[in-house]
Amino acid sequence: MKLSFISLASGSSGNCYYLGTPEYGLLIDAGIGARTIKKVLKDNGIDLSQIIAVLVTHDHADHIKTVGVLGEKLNIPIYSTEGVHRGINKSRYVEDKLVQSKRVIEKEAPFMIRDFQITAFPVPHDSTDNVGYFIEYGEHRFVIATDIGHITETIAKYVSRATRLVFEANYDEEMLRHGSYPFFLKDRVASPTGHLSNHEAAEFLASCYTPELKSIWLCHLSRDNNHPELAYKTVDIRLFEEGIRVGKDVSLVALKRTTPSEVYVFE
Numbered sequence: 607m608k609l610s611f612i613s614l615a616s617g618s619s620g621n622c623y624y625l626g627t628p629e630y631g632l633l634i635d636a637g638i639g640a641r642t643i644k645k646v647l648k649d650n651g652i653d654l655s656q657i658i659a660v661l662v663t664h665d666h667a668d669h670i671k672t673v674g675v676l677g678e679k680l681n682i683p684i685y686s687t688e689g690v691h692r693g694i695n696k697s698r699y700v701e702d703k704l705v706q707s708k709r710v711i712e713k714e715a716p717f718m719i720r721d722f723q724i725t726a727f728p729v730p731h732d733s734t735d736n737v738g739y740f741i742e743y744g745e746h747r748f749v750i751a752t753d754i755g756h757i758t759e760t761i762a763k764y765v766s767r768a769t770r771l772v773f774e775a776n777y778d779e780e781m782l783r784h785g786s787y788p789f790f791l792k793d794r795v796a797s798p799t800g801h802l803s804n805h806e807a808a809e810f811l812a813s814c815y816t817p818e819l820k821s822i823w824l825c826h827l828s829r830d831n832n833h834p835e836l837a838y839k840t841v842d843i844r845l846f847e848e849g850i851r852v853g854k855d856v857s858l859v860a861l862k863r864t865t866p867s868e869v870y871v872f873e
Contacts, residue, residue: 607744611770611870614638614646616825617863621669623772625741625748626652630720633660633682634739634750636672640680643672646866654680659709659719661726662686663752664733665693674702685709685719687726689735696734713737714760727764730755732799740764746872747818749773752826755799757810766814770872773811775824775841775860776801777831785831801826804837808844815850821870824860834860 610631614622620638624631624647631652636643644654660676662684663669673694677684684707686694691710695703711717716725721744726737731753738751738761749768751761765771782792782803795801802810811822824837838860842852852858861867 607746607873609743609746609748609770609872611748611772611823611872612646612650613772613823613825613861613867614643615864615866616861617827617829618668619829619864620671621752621826622672623750624652626656627721627743630656630658632719632722632741633657633676635663635669636660636676637668637670638672640672640675643676649866650869657682660684661724661739662690662694663729663738663750664731664736665690665697666733666753667697667699669753670694670697671699674700674704677704677707678702681707683707683709685711685724687711687713687735687737690733690737693734725764727760728758729753729761730758730799732794732797738764740767746770750825754802755797757802757806762810762814765810766816767818769818770821771819772823772825772861773807774802774826775804775807775832775837776826777803777828778833778836778840779803779805781836782828782831787830795828795831801828804832804840807837808841811841812844812848812850815845815848815856817855819856820872821857822859823867824858827860827863829863834862 612624750772
């Protein structure tokens, strides 16, 4: 039951992730160009025809720019909640509105796509709607939670079951406080419906870690208010304080904003 993960892009300029078996795969969000998606996949030996679905977390532009092309022109089913679909079809960033490719899912109602059992769960954010995904494949339990305003019991429930986790660490609190953002934007980022800081992510990950969790990827890092090394160090130190050793007990990677990651393969 081999599974592969690639981050194609992770940040406010665009988000897109691949999760796949040797035969087929899913995209989670499609906030970068279709040509870029096709090229990154091809560079890693994956043909776009192997993509059987796109799971969308929410309707902000950096997550949905290409869903219309993938859905309506390439006939790839686009899955999300009715609220997210409503936001997609109102978005000025999506030229091809979803019609035949639209697939509506319910939060916390598991559904199947081939051998993947998928459960969407609510995540607080200032979009029309927002979900994370809990994806089961054999013994693998893959969780992605991004654009998190604050931690909820529901998020904790799914993250605590993960064997592989993609989790937001958007900003450093000091960089945001002293940075160039106008006050209203600083307030929005740090609000309960904004994003999660490095410190908040670190505290949560330290509290919900289990020995079954083998990989953590920190995602959606801010260009202006974070650095990959800072996000990594903040989480690494906090885990160490709880006796959790990065590199031995769990792997930790801060994903780059615009550069594809390597292919991570797990058996």
